[in-house]
Amino acid sequence: MPEAxxxxxxxxxxxxxxxxxxxxxxxxxxxxxGLMLVVALAADLISPFAYTALDLRNRxxxxxxxxxxxxxxxxxxxxxxxxxxxxxxxxxxxxIIAFGATIVGAVLGTTLGFLAAHFxxxxxxxVMALVDFSASIPFLILALAVLAxxxxxMLLFVLLLGxxxxxxxxxxxxxxxxxxxxxGYAGAVRQLGARPLRVYGRHILPNIAxxxxxxxxxxxxxxxxxxxxxxxxxxxVQPPATSLGNMVGFGxxxxxxxxxxxxxxxxxxxxxxxxxxxxxxxxxxxxxxxLR
Amino acid sequence: MSALLEARGxxxxxxxxxxxxxxxxxxxxxxxxxxxxxxxxTLGLVGESGCGKSxxxxxxxxxxxxxxxxxxxxxxxxxxxxxxEWRRSRARMQMVFQDPxxxxxxxxxxxxxxxxxLEIHGLDNARVIPLLESVGLRRDHAARYPHELSGGQxxxxxxxxxxxxxxxxxxxxxxxxxxxxxxxxxxxxxLTDIQAxxxxxxxxxxxxxxxxxxxxxxxxxxxxxxIVEEGEPDAVLHRPAHPYSRALVSAxxxxxxxxxxxxPRIVLQGDPPxxxxxxxxxxxxxxxxxxxxxCRAVVPELAPRASDGRTVACHRADDxxxxxxxxxxxxxxx
Numbered sequence: 001m002p003e004a005x006x007x008x009x010x011x012x013x014x015x016x017x018x019x020x021x022x023x024x025x026x027x028x029x030x031x032x033x034g035l036m037l038v039v040a041l042a043a044d045l046i047s048p049f050a051y052t053a054l055d056l057r058n059r060x061x062x063x064x065x066x067x068x069x070x071x072x073x074x075x076x077x078x079x080x081x082x083x084x085x086x087x088x089x090x091x092x093x094x095x096i097i098a099f100g101a102t103i104v105g106a107v108l109g110t111t112l113g114f115l116a117a118h119f120x121x122x123x124x125x126x127v128m129a130l131v132d133f134s135a136s137i138p139f140l141i142l143a144l145a146v147l148a149x150x151x152x153x154m155l156l157f158v159l160l161l162g163x164x165x166x167x168x169x170x171x172x173x174x175x176x177x178x179x180x181x182x183x184g185y186a187g188a189v190r191q192l193g194a195r196p197l198r199v200y201g202r203h204i205l206p207n208i209a210x211x212x213x214x215x216x217x218x219x220x221x222x223x224x225x226x227x228x229x230x231x232x233x234x235x236x237v238q239p240p241a242t243s244l245g246n247m248v249g250f251g252x253x254x255x256x257x258x259x260x261x262x263x264x265x266x267x268x269x270x271x272x273x274x275x276x277x278x279x280x281x282x283x284x285x286x287x288x289x290x291l292r
Numbered sequence: 293m294s295a296l297l298e299a300r301g302x303x304x305x306x307x308x309x310x311x312x313x314x315x316x317x318x319x320x321x322x323x324x325x326x327x328x329x330x331x332x333x334t335l336g337l338v339g340e341s342g343c344g345k346s347x348x349x350x351x352x353x354x355x356x357x358x359x360x361x362x363x364x365x366x367x368x369x370x371x372x373x374x375x376x377e378w379r380r381s382r383a384r385m386q387m388v389f390q391d392p393x394x395x396x397x398x399x400x401x402x403x404x405x406x407x408x409x410l411e412i413h414g415l416d417n418a419r420v421i422p423l424l425e426s427v428g429l430r431r432d433h434a435a436r437y438p439h440e441l442s443g444g445q446x447x448x449x450x451x452x453x454x455x456x457x458x459x460x461x462x463x464x465x466x467x468x469x470x471x472x473x474x475x476x477x478x479x480x481x482x483l484t485d486i487q488a489x490x491x492x493x494x495x496x497x498x499x500x501x502x503x504x505x506x507x508x509x510x511x512x513x514x515x516x517x518x519i520v521e522e523g524e525p526d527a528v529l530h531r532p533a534h535p536y537s538r539a540l541v542s543a544x545x546x547x548x549x550x551x552x553x554x555x556p557r558i559v560l561q562g563d564p565p566x567x568x569x570x571x572x573x574x575x576x577x578x579x580x581x582x583x584x585x586x587c588r589a590v591v592p593e594l595a596p597r598a599s600d601g602r603t604v605a606c607h608r609a610d611d612x613x614x615x616x617x618x619x620x621x622x623x624x625x626x
Contacts, residue, residue: 185396185397185398189408190374191353191382191387192382192409192453193378193382193383193409198412203400206399207399287399
């Protein structure tokens with residue numbers, strides 16, 4: 001009796017591994033990010049009020065769990081605007097900015113890093129000079145200058161925040177691509193006669209993706225915080241439009257009297273960045289066949 | 293019919309910076325090397341680490357451009373690296389690497405990697421399984437990842453990838469030095485079988501003299517970027533003519549049989565040479581027991597010696613050099 005099941009187990013093991021559920025924390029992260037995406041996409045449908053609607057008779061009313069009523073489940077702010085509605089629209093704005101800027105930065109940095117690694121010489125020097133330049137300017141000052149001169153639009157803001165961490169990707173991509181080409185798999189594939197696009201797209205990018213993904217999960221919270229910082233300075237998302245950072249910034253003034261204005265977006269920031277980190281960590285392990 | 297691969301007077305040097313403020317020094321990795329590889333034959337290239345063996349292999353494959361001299365493949369000059377013509381020519385010449393794990397992409401299954409040269413050169417993908425079987429791998433290895441294979445299996449996979457486009461010329465750069473001894477023999481047998489089957493010309497680079505002797509039809513000994521001796525493997529490895537080849541051959545460990553004459557091991561004195569600071573004249577003279585004034589002044593040319601026609605680059609090749617002379621300044625180890 002013991003023999004038959006054992007061989008079955010041995011043969012059945014590899015396919016069974018693939019169907020394994022992610023660990024609970026990662027499940028939480030996935031569910032949370034999924035929820036955030038649904039909220040962002042369906043903001044117009046699920047938000048009880050318009051985010052600019054004033055309810056002047058219910059200013060600074062507390063949320064339900066602090067003794068408020070169900071008209072404003074998460075309370076209202078100093079102008080009587082519904083915190084829940086504002087939160088829903090803030091999530092939409094902040095997610096667009098954070099994902100957009102992270103992806104812009106990663107694509108730009110990785111592309112420039114690969115160009116530097118491929119052409120070497122003057123191209124590499126130019127890219128590395130840009131990297132050093134970008135790393136040595138305080139980003140806030142650059143952002144202030146750009147926003148002051150060119151005004152503020154969503155697209156410009158996303159592109160600007162995308163510039164925040166691009167040099168990190170450029171450094172990582174360049175270094176790893178050079179070492180891969182020098183003696184490793186990439187050199188081997190190149191001498192098979194492969195075009196550069198194949199070498200970089202099919203071999204180097206998947207191999208360094210884990211490092212880049214970790215870098216992206218680090219940059220994501222930074223972008224959210226940067227956005228809140230700029231919004232707080234009045235250079236980010238402009239009222240009446242709202243974002244998580246914008247809400248935290250304005251809620252700060254009522255921290256002692258009405259902490260819910262600030263707490264609701266702060267909790268969303270913390271949970272979202274935590275979820276992104278957890279998923280990034282898990283993805284890195286999943287993408288690596290040697291760790292599977 | 294011209295030779296499969298012909299290198300004439302090929303040199304390659306690199307610039308090496310010394311310290312932060314120091315100027316750069318030119319290091320001659322390969323210096324006026326000429327070699328010929330015939331179809332279906334193997335040239336063994338031996339020498340110590342850092343003597344330019346691998347650079348010679350890369351030059352022969354056209355992965356690098358020589359500073360001077362010329363490499364001709366099948367009668368036509370080698371196209372410059374990374375040009376479209378060069379990429380097309382890769383289908384006809386391939387490389388087997390020292391470190392199979394490093395040469396394989398650890399994120400792709402073996403089958404996809406063996407299929408890669410076929411895809412690149414627009415050939416039929418269906419050859420993957422027969423290729424794997426021809427190097428002694430099983431059909432189901434195609435779905436495995438490199439880290440799931442043993443060292444010998446990985447080297448077989450690298451070999452299958454190199455053979456996919458049916459190349460005429462193969463450079464094996466230390467193909468067995470990263471493998472266990474038991475597997476070394478298997479891989480070498482595989483190489484000779486493949487050569488017999490497909491008529492591939494090979495450049496076999498190794499520091500393992502016995503491996504070289506087993507697979508090669510000719511042997512070239514390299515020292516500090518130059519070829520110092522060339523000939524049939526049995527001749528070169530049994531009666532080496534150049535003092536450096538003698539020292540190299542004497543370093544092969546041999547089982548001692550009762551009553552057999554015990555060949556003294558020659559231990560070279562002095563440091564391994566620094567390619568950035570090449571000695572004048574014959575590069576080997578500071579470590580050579582037979583060096584004379586001319587050795588210190590004039591670089592010896594590679595030429596057939598008078599007695600038996602062996603190609604040697606040594607001023608004293610025609611003198612009868614006694615084995616005993618190695619006792620000073622080189623000591624004999626019993």
